[in-house]
Amino acid sequence: QVQLVESGGGLVQAGGSLRLSCAASGLTFSNYAMGWFRQAPGMEREFVAAYSWTGGRTYYSDSVKGRFTISRDDAKNTAYLQMNSLKSEDTAVYYCASDRLGRPSLSSEDYDYWGQGTQVTVSS
Secondary structure (H helix, E strand, O other): OOOOEEEOOOEEEEEOOOEEEEEEEOHHHHOOOEEEEOOOOOOOEEEEEEEOOOOEEEEEOOOHHHHHHHEHHHHHHHEEEEEEEHHHHHHHHEEEEEOOOOOOOHHHHHOOEEEEOEEEEOOO
């Protein structure tokens, strides 16, 4: 049974930082691309960042480029999202997801497994 468990969310002031973690189990983690998405109230889920299964390719949405960094530690079966210079518009539930085909896709439809989400609230 595949499980993705996010952690690290919370309340932070604008300009602050948070690091989200996504611990995976039940899959060969190193074979999967990992992605982060977010969903604000009343909004559709949107792509944030993705990391390929090999080659170290990373992708970011324009809204977070230069502020967020996605990384992974295959030895720990964990993906991370380092979020710096947070803004109030970053407030959302953040989800990690895995793609068994290894594609670092920007589309949520390409991901097979999802975590339950972790709330990030940025106060201005």
